[in-house]
Amino acid sequence: MRVMHVASEVFPYSRSGGLGDVLGALPGVQARLGASVGVLSPWYAALDGQPTEVWRGEVPGVAGPVRVGELVQGGVRFLFLGLPEFQRPGLYHPDDVQRFCAFGRGVLPVLEALDAVPDVLHGHDWQAGLAVAHARLRGLPGAFTVHNLQYQGRWNLPEAASWTGLPGGMFTPEGLEFYGDLNLMKAGLVCAERVTTVSPQYAQEITTPEYGEGLEGVLLRLTLEHRLHGILNGLDQERWDPRTDPEVPRYADAGGKAAATAALRAEFGLDAAPILGVVSRLADQKGMDLLICALPELTRDWNVVVLGGGQPLLTAALDGWANHPRVVFESGMNEPLAHRIYAGAQAFAMPSRFEPCGLSQLIAMRYGTLPVVRETGGLVDTVPEDVGFRFAAATPDALAAACRQALTALGDRAGWQARVERAMTLDFSWDGPARHYLDLYGAVLNAERPAAPR
Template identity: 35%
Template sequence: MTSDRLRILFASAEATPFSKVGGLADVAGSLPQALAARGHDVVLFTPCHKPSGRPGGNDDLSISFQGAIKKFSVVESSLANGARAWQIEDGEYFPRSAVYGEADDLDRYLFFCQAIVEIPKLLDWKPDIVHINDWHTGPVAFALRNYAWEDEFYRGAASIFTIHNLRYRGPDRFLDLIGPAIFYADVITTVSPTYAKEILTPELGEGLHDLLGLRRDDLKGVVNGIDYDEFNPATDSRIASVFDAGGLERRIENKRALQKDLGLDESDQPLAGMVARLSEQKGIDITLEAVASLLEAGSMQFVLLGAGDARYEEEARRLQERFPGKASVTIGFDATLAQRIYAGSDFFLMPSRFEPCGLGQMIAMRYGSIPIARRTGGLADTVPDAREGGLGFVFEEYSAGALRSALSAAVEHYGDREAWADLQRRAMGADFSWGASASEYERIYREAVGRKGA
């Protein structure tokens, strides 16, 4: 490194706007641009999951992979703030219709890992930082060390490995690609300070807590941010009525539109929303039980959008049948409907068993929907309890009873409309943009490069 400007290669299996399966794509689509805004030379490196339909900036490149010469192209495009994207396109592994779940995922992502390491040299662009994410890029941490023994090009580059969800370790049940990355990376980060502590425990360490304990001094937690341009209630064309914290009276139009479109009664009762994968991790089991008791008491309405385990999908459908006009369940995912739920709900449920970071609670607060959250992972770091001057209603124990108590407290608070509006304005004014996260990553990068002696 010859100046304060860092060269950062940010590698991810998915990244908006090119591909998206989960929250990793949102992080990979936003953090590189936030880092570029701080003056760094940033390249987002990701597979071309859909045919690019345009000529690549660098065609006919090749590397040796599994004993054969593998040809590919790198399609370069511009991102905000001067960041760039390199998408690898080879015609065999990428593009594919599925980001994950192919029979040859191991080969696909080993090829991607080798490309991460070798393409910068082919293009004569030497990074100071190689930031890799989750199992799909985990082998790069060892490769960088191995290559550096023989090739000066790779010396001085620091590897940062981010764990977005420790539960997903590899393409199948036989391979753990996260463990070696934890061992070999220069710095390990995860997506919230509380989750960084939780994964050191047997309960949430997924069997890797002892290894993580060995790297405790190199393990950092940095809360994700959200894209304030995409998630802006004052300009969002997907919602029924735009609004801001100074015009909360316009927000009610979003609630009325949501009630009408989903067949709910037009009511002034609080409307609780949830957008989630229907799995125990996301707390759907305790949600359906707790919500049913409040619907039966006539205390609120409920809207659910999500898909997942078949048994929970069926239980959710039965809830809607049991409470017509009070509960709406949409199985699947609809990005526009999700935005309308953020903008039209009064409460937003995040009762997760564990939650590395979570983006839903931050988006909800941006749109004036108050989180009902369990104190775990990133939820603990972003949702202080409103009963103590915070931003949402928090519970500790993972149980339907604890969630029901938090919901009841929120319903009671909702009855004081002036206090509720103050809470909404406070939540909408909280800063969950990428600026603070990018600043913390910059500090981590500089520390890692300094330790390399660059």
């Protein structure tokens, strides 16, 4: 089976979050299972890696010369679509709807030019929605994964219609139109034969007004048509492995974790109180405002080490704790430090308002760090109650209460060690999810494909 993933980022070449991590891990496992797998993403100016240019030419409707670069790694063919729109620093910008419309229009023509048209095109999040729509027009079977429904790629019609290269019949309430806007997330939803989200719980939640971001009607219809599925994300267990991690004192079980904790404590001059770690985007979605409001109580019993960047108000609020002896805040992305926090903390806080899947709790458990999580999305699916600590309300008090529960459990040394051992033996490898996706592609290939609107 020939599969081509289309996404805006892929680790280690481009990454801003969990989407890049998924695209850096899932395709390689699918290749090991026997599929012929590629990934197509933008050729950013700041791409980490030097692709070999394998094609250059013109694409109808796309301004300027188009080029394609290639890297082959782990049995996966990584293709990078070079467009003038992506020759600037960084990954994402305010004009991204127009930029990713150009990207989406270029996907099928360059795959045809490279003789690389797959059996199934698998788009990821709104940035790939237009590529899925063009695949539908050409009769190419498509799958589409929602990694975060909050971000939808909206722009006002009719201006945005001219960017897409799609026929006018597709801009209707049953198609890509959404309250007078083009909606590229909706393009993927309505044009793919099968749609997935990154956890079973999130697949249920997004069919409700609370989590559906205005698209709950579309998603409920997909559920009733058996076209919406929740497939839990896996974890790259080679990249995140305390037995081989060069960033931390290496350990294989709960008994060896103490050295990592001691190293983190020494790195930041922390006292003997237990360590609560946080590695997160600083965003309302992640509940970072709840964490900040809870800090006066948390710091009575915990050292709190936070790594992350994002919303300026949340960054400023954490900066305000800079002189507190039990609070460490490191702004921005720092992967080596992230490894040290995952390994060295005893507990790990994720007070998310919603969480499609989450990778941080998977990493934390692999390192024997017990999650304190809100009961939502993939956090429900992945954090067993005999391992971590869950709370229902999105409030600072509920977070603080769960941390008190964790502190009490920490006082029972044998019980805590048993929780840590269970956490470290949980299987969150990509093998199961990768097989599930390959089965889903079979359903995509066998699905009826009605003609797209013209």
